[in-house]
Amino acid sequence: MTSRTTPQQSRDSRDKYTVLLPTYNERENLPLIVWLLVKYFNKSGYDYEIIVIDDASPDGTLDVAKQLQEIYGKDKVVLRPRASKLGLGTAYLHGIKQATGNFIFIMDADLSHHVMHPCCMSNHKPYLSLLIRKQKEGNYDLVSGTRYRGSGGVYGWDLRRKLISRGANFLTQTLLRPNASDLTGSFRLYKKEVLETLVEKCMSKGYVFQMEIIIRARQLKYTIGEVPISFVDRVYGESKLGGNEIVSFAKGLLLLFATT
Amino acid sequence: EKTVGGLMYGKRLSSLLQVVFPGELAAEGVIMTKLMQWLFGVSLLAVVWALTAYDLLDLNLPQTYRDVAWPMPAYLLVSFGCYSLAVIGYRVATFNDCEEASRELRMHIKEAREDLRKKGLRF
Numbered sequence: 001m002t003s004r005t006t007p008q009q010s011r012d013s014r015d016k017y018t019v020l021l022p023t024y025n026e027r028e029n030l031p032l033i034v035w036l037l038v039k040y041f042n043k044s045g046y047d048y049e050i051i052v053i054d055d056a057s058p059d060g061t062l063d064v065a066k067q068l069q070e071i072y073g074k075d076k077v078v079l080r081p082r083a084s085k086l087g088l089g090t091a092y093l094h095g096i097k098q099a100t101g102n103f104i105f106i107m108d109a110d111l112s113h114h115v116m117h118p119c120c121m122s123n124h125k126p127y128l129s130l131l132i133r134k135q136k137e138g139n140y141d142l143v144s145g146t147r148y149r150g151s152g153g154v155y156g157w158d159l160r161r162k163l164i165s166r167g168a169n170f171l172t173q174t175l176l177r178p179n180a181s182d183l184t185g186s187f188r189l190y191k192k193e194v195l196e197t198l199v200e201k202c203m204s205k206g207y208v209f210q211m212e213i214i215i216r217a218r219q220l221k222y223t224i225g226e227v228p229i230s231f232v233d234r235v236y237g238e239s240k241l242g243g244n245e246i247v248s249f250a251k252g253l254l255l256l257f258a259t260t
Numbered sequence: 261e262k263t264v265g266g267l268m269y270g271k272r273l274s275s276l277l278q279v280v281f282p283g284e285l286a287a288e289g290v291i292m293t294k295l296m297q298w299l300f301g302v303s304l305l306a307v308v309w310a311l312t313a314y315d316l317l318d319l320n321l322p323q324t325y326r327d328v329a330w331p332m333p334a335y336l337l338v339s340f341g342c343y344s345l346a347v348i349g350y351r352v353a354t355f356n357d358c359e360e361a362s363r364e365l366r367m368h369i370k371e372a373r374e375d376l377r378k379k380g381l382r383f
């Protein structure tokens with residue numbers, strides 16, 4: 001413990017962060033999130049790569065992604081497109097196979113996780129830093145952003161949506177008793193091998209996928225750290241939240257309740 | 261066959277033990293699902309309740325015990341409901357509105373668009 005700073009620093013310099021960005025119709029958002037990520041990583045000095053997994057978006061997201069690759073370089077923006085819309089879970093699996101980092105960030109490409117925003121007023125650090133620092137602090141297997149704790153929160157939600165969100169969260173906490181406060185959040189940092197193992201085990205899609213991955217993490221005794229984040233509703237593009245979403249959430253919750 | 265505390269016991273007894281002691285179950289590597297845990301807890305409470313409310317063991321419990329025990333399930337349900345509503349209501353009321361995050365995001369979006377245009381991106 002005496003020479004603590006030295007190995008820490010050498011480990012820092014060897015660490016590489018892969019950001020997985022699954023996209024479906026994110027033509028407007030993708031350049032912006034990539035810009036923010038590049039800006040952050042350049043400033044912080046961490047080694048990184050951004051892997052874009054586009055499922056043949058009809059709006060031409062892939063075309064924009066190619067332009068971004070030309071601007072930032074093939075080593076920084078990696079394209080792993082697929083021929084059709086095959087869903088989020090398999091998109092992550094597909095992306096991990098190409099990842100060269102030892103840590104993996106997962107986030108939505110729709111700017112709902114504002115990576116540069118300094119969340120805690122006390123330390124004014126961007127979220128990416130906070131997640132990375134949290135991970136190092138406890139050598140956690142995964143660090144999850146949470147909207148439900150501390151300074152975490154949301155923007156652009158009306159009372160109805162807040163009520164649904166809090167109600168669903170309470171129900172989930174009561175039934176599943178997970179060791180994380182935000183199960184459906186999708187801004188997380190994983191050790192690469194941990195994410196590989198977890199994704200192999202998960203079968204569900206969308207919201208439920210994020211939930212299942214946390215539950216499986218507990219089953220496999222992985223350690224979980226949490227960082228409060230603010231969630232800003234998408235500015236561009238269609239939201240996919242509807243009645244359908246709630247039904248699939250309920251189904252997924254019951255399935256996990258009965259099987260895990 | 262296995263030995264626990266010097267006792268030999270067969271497969272059937274072992275699985276019976278696992279039902280009575282879910283802790284053992286985890287130790288055996290068998291996972292008890294959350295549904296099973298709930299059913300286990302609820303049936304345990306139900307048994308205790310039935311034993312007291314109807315004095316099934318003929319313990320000659322004082323009548324007051326039985327009177328208190330009988331409406332207990334309803335009380336428990338109602339208090340749990342109130343507790344849930346209070347917690348959810350409080351959490352909705354104290355859900356942070358991240359005004360500042362959104363303002364900052366819009367600022368960064370503008371900056372990003374200008375810079376990307378300069379770098380030759382066709383939106």
Ligand SMILES: Nc1nc2c(ncn2[C@@H]2O[C@H](COP(=O)(O)OP(=O)(O)OP(=O)(O)O)[C@@H](O)[C@H]2O)c(=O)[nH]1
Pocket residue numbers: 021022023024025026053054055085086087088091107108109110112207234238239240241
């Ligand atoms: N590759 C791939 N990406 C997807 C697919 N479905 C969604 N995505 C992406 O996954 C991320 C999360 O999806 P969203 O549509 O934002 O889902 P959400 O956050 O639950 O809902 P809204 O933000 O309200 O629309 C976004 O970056 C999407 O572009 C898919 O089938 N394939």
Ligand SMILES: [Mg+2]
Pocket residue numbers: 108110112234
């Ligand atoms: Mg989203």
